[in-house]
Amino acid sequence: MPPITTREIEEAIEESSPFKAPGPDGIANKALRIASPWIKHHLTKIFNQSLALSYYPEHFRQSTTVVLRKPGKDNYTVPKAYRPIALLNTTGKIMEAVIAKRLSYIAETHGLLPDTHMGGRKLRSTEHALHLIIDKIYDAWNTGQGKVASLLLLDVSGAFDNISHARLLHNLRKRRIDERTVKWIGSFLRPRLTKLSIDGFTSEPYRLETGEPQGSNLSPILYLFYNADLIEKCGELEDTMTTGFIDDVAILTWADSTKETCKKLQEALHVAEKWAATHASIFAPDKFQLTHFTRTRTRIDVEEPLQTRWGMIEPKKTCKYLGLIMDSTLTWKQHIDEVQRKVTKTVNALGSLGGSTWGVTMREMRKIYKGVAVPQMMYACSAWSNANWRTRDKPYTERTLSKLQSLQARASRVISGAFKATSIPALDIETYLLPVELQIFKHNVNALGRIGPGDHGPTEGETRRNKKSPRRAIEQSITDRQGPNIRRQEHITPYIVPPWWQGPQTFIEASIEEAQARHEQIIQDELDAIHIYTDGSGIDGSIGAAAVCTTTQETKSAYMGDETTSTVYAGELQGISLALQIAQEDRSKGNRRSKVAIYTDNQAAIRSTARPKGKSGAYLLKNITQQIDELRTQDLNTEIRWVPAHIGIQGNEDADRAAKEATGWREGGLTGPRAVEPQQLYPLRSTMKTWSHKETIKSWETSWVSETRGRASFRHTPKPSRKVLDLHDGLIKKRSALLMQLRTEKIGFNDFLFGRRVPGITSNRCPCGSDRQTVAHVLLRCRRHRQLRDQELGRLRGRNNLRKLLNERNAAAKAIKFIELTQILGQFLDRDLNRQS
Structure with a gap:
């Protein structure tokens, strides 16, 4: 790998949590952020020397290990009921973050990790892992007469604490990580010193010979390399899929009977035992979970146990994986019951913060509910809200919806001080909380947007009869509403460029006046440069992009589709790409320029171009980075500057007009031909989120008009509006409650x-x-x-x-x-x- 760059260190410092607890040296991340302009170059030299010597300073290997209780445990007298978290010296953590990002880039770009390893990786989440398993179960159900799928969840005791350093380094070499980095990681793992801190007591330093610190940025990615063989080897068996989420491993097999699936699970366990024997790992069979998934009542023996060397593992009707309770028929009743228990507990806690005449303000209580209870309620709803079995053509049962609506209604009464007689629709309107059924729809669409374009979303399983997987059900619901085509959505990769990529020089002045003055000075002084102005524009629901070169008197434009495909931000990026295209063509004609100077009035586009990341609009950024690199190979550097819009800068005004005309707009209300679409044009992921938001608001407005309850609130608020919250600004809780009661007439x-x-x-x-x-x-x-x-x-x-x-x-x-x-x-x-x- 190339030397560490100052930009990598800047990013690592910026991405660190400013108020996270520091290690023994007491230096907070906030201090590093403030000092960054003065220390970043020194840190660059130190970190590069550390990498060159393959030596991680001993000072950075000192830590304080805080021992925290794991929530929900029955017995806190046993060590396993606690989780050790290492508080590391923050300067060392900056270097660990840099190396972790580099390892992640190499792993993702060169496919060094199993595709089904989902945890600790960019663009992957627990929902990816869950849908991967659920889709396979539905595939099994829809095969032949209907197969049974059996899931075995493994548990490794003290996974991070018992890592064998020698085996980890061997695995890194095996997967082609360069030797210098491997040796540096060996130094990072070298015996560490830590002090245990628990309930106010701090121990003397302990020397740690094994494991890796939980709290380091490096630990997750290193563990992925550590147990990658386990995921791969088990997954190579016939009719078997193995998924991992850091140290959580799930083995799924499918066959015509549970006897056959258990036999396959035995084979997989045999492979897993071999891995454990060579990796200093010990399984905890008492924590294994086995569940047989089928909707066939009589043909399948769901009581078939799994014989292991530790004894029989009896199947259960439910298992809990990554926080989701999966029942054997995937109807999700038990999970909904658990959601009800959790959210009820949260709402009870919320009630302790205030009543109708005292306590935390209405708006603050609403923030707490949305930040805590709603995520609890909606977690993995893209799975559990789409059972599609005995639900009368609905994705979930009326019982499920009724439970969740009651939870939100109770929370709304606590938040607002409303009477119990206030109807659910009125409560939703007055607290501006999206109705539960629309929250579910919105979460589902957004989840599919995340999973769909990723490298490793759920597989396309064939569906027949009435067994439609949750992901397919969501896709169908979008189609039924004539929504965006998820299959045409942009493809986003985890990394667009290497972490050490040197982007264009970018400049954003502090004020409009400074930017204008600087622009005028550059135009006068930089006569040898090629100057190009860019813009993106949205008008009448259409998006256009343009680049105007004042040096060559050339204009390029592109039509980027309507707002269901692109955004103004995408238009701005396309404008920069068009500018680089002009520069490339100018260079191909033999013209020698000192540099490419691009001017845009969109600061977000400038920042994204300087530090491209795998998010919406990534395919446009990929094109831009390739164009910049190509110009750089021809000794032509690029700089991008911010210029204020609509202050009389002629090039900016010309680019604005050209971008509008690219959509077919003409002055005076006339229309003209649109510009040609670029060769690559894909619906952005962000447009899916915009569509889901608009669709839910439209549905809410329609249902509110036709609703028969809450008509007192309807007279004040005929359309759902966030403005209702502004009425409560500056009000103590009892006055908010009184206002709520006056508006609802309860x-x-x-x-x-x-x-x-x-x-x-x-x-x-x-x-x-x-x-x-x-x-x-x-x-x-x-x-x-x-x-x-x-x-x-x-x-x-x-x-x-x-x-x-x-x-x-x-x-x-x-x-x-x-x-x-x-x-x-x-x-x-x-x-x-x-x-x-």
């Missing part, structure tokens, strides 16, 4: 209480005697509070319009104060009514 006024048959409420009439005691009556007409109403609301515009009173922030605040001063609601009485106005 409030402690006689009209509502009498309708709910509350004991002691004998009439729905207002004490003033003129009408029912409703929200509108109290706020607008009640004679008993006429003077107070004039005092508090008299100067407001629309004081006689209920919607304006409760739908505008300032008016709503005054309406809340008015209700408090009436002292009608005992729930909200306050001795100091002027504490917050």
Whole structure:
């Protein structure tokens, strides 16, 4: 590998968590970030010398190991109930991060790791691993008369702590990692010193002869190399697939009977034992899990055990893999029950942060719910929400939806202080929480967007009868809604360029004035350069790109499709690619230039070009990097500068016009021919997310209009809108709750209480005697509070319009104060009514 670059060190420092606990030297990542401009060149020299000598400094090998409790354990008197986390010296971790990224790049680019090894790798996640297994199960079910699939989950005791250093280095050499790096890793693994810290006690230093530190950036990728043979060898057996997620290994076999699948699992276990014997690893058979998957009730013996040298492993009806409870028929009932238990616990904890009259504000509680409970609820929903079995043509049962809706409704009442009688649709609107069924749809579409274009998404299994895999079901639901074609989506690779790639010089000035002045100076001074302006434009739902060269008086443009295919960002990248194409053609004509100077008004495109990453728009960035490298081989360097838009820079204005005209737009409302599409044009992954968002909002709006419940909220908010949250800005919790109750009209006024048959409420009439005691009556007409109403609301515009009173922030605040001063609601009485106005 080439020498470590300063840019790699800069990226490693920027990507480090600023407030992560430091190691024994006490230097925080935040300090490294601040000092980066002054120390990055020194670190470059130190790290390169360390690599050249294949020596990892002893100071960096010192650590403090914090011993943490594993959550959910029954017995904390046993060591296995704890997880050791090594707090390493942060300067050393920067170098570890650099080497880890390089190893990852080499592994991904040259295919050094098994395809089914999913953990700790770019563009792969637990959902990839889960769908890989689930798709294979459905493939088995749809083969012949229907095969059975048997899954065995393995457990390695102390996987990271018992790594054999000699075997790890052997595996790295076997998979063609260069010798200098292997020797450096050997020095990294060399006996380390650590102090144990637990419950305030810190031990004397211990010398560690085996294992690798859990807390190092290097540990995950090194373990992938360590157990790669296990994944590969077991997966080579007939009708067997082995997947790994770091140290979690799953072996799946399929056959006509469980007797046959168990025989195949025995063969795989024999291979696994051989691996363990050569890798100083010990399996924990008491933690093995065996489940037979079938929807055939009588033909398959689901009680068939697995005979091992440790004894019989009895099959269970469920197993838990990567946080997902998989039942033998993949109907997911047990997982939904577990979700209900977890989210209920979270909502209970949320309730301890505030009630209807006290505690954390409504907006903060909503953030907590969305950040904690929603991920718990929606984890792996792309699998469990698509059982497609006995669900009456729906992807999941009404029981599942009802449970999840109840969970969100309860959370919404805790967040907002609403009455229990408030309907679920009104709660969703007033807290601006997407209805559960639409959350599921949105998560599913986005999950398929992530899995679909990746290198190793779920396989395309044939489906017949009614056994449709979850991934295929999601794809069908997108097709039914006439959504984007997932199979045409862009292909994103983990890495576009090597970590040590030297990109173009980029410049983004701090202010518009500085950028404009600098641009004028360059145009005057850099007469030997080729100057090109680029732009991307979105107009009338279409995307265009253009590059205008003021040196050669040449313009290139491209039509990038509509907004379901591209974005303005993609147009900006294509504009830069067109500029480089102009530069290449100019060079091929024999013109000698000092450099290529490209000007764009999009800072995101500049940053992406300087540091290309595997994300949406990657295929465009790949083209750009190849063009830059080709020009560099011809001794022509590229620089990209930011210029402000629409301030009179002629080249920028010309590029803007050309990009618009590429879509067919013409001035004066006229239309003209579009520019030609580039040879490579794929729907971006980001457009799939945009479509799913728009589709869910559209569905929400439609269902809200046709809904019969929550009509009081509908009068204030006829369309779902985030603006409803702005009404609660600056309000303490009890005032947010009061506003919520006023808007939903589920409030402690006689009209509502009498309708709910509350004991002691004998009439729905207002004490003033003129009408029912409703929200509108109290706020607008009640004679008993006429003077107070004039005092508090008299100067407001629309004081006689209920919607304006409760739908505008300032008016709503005054309406809340008015209700408090009436002292009608005992729930909200306050001795100091002027504490917050």
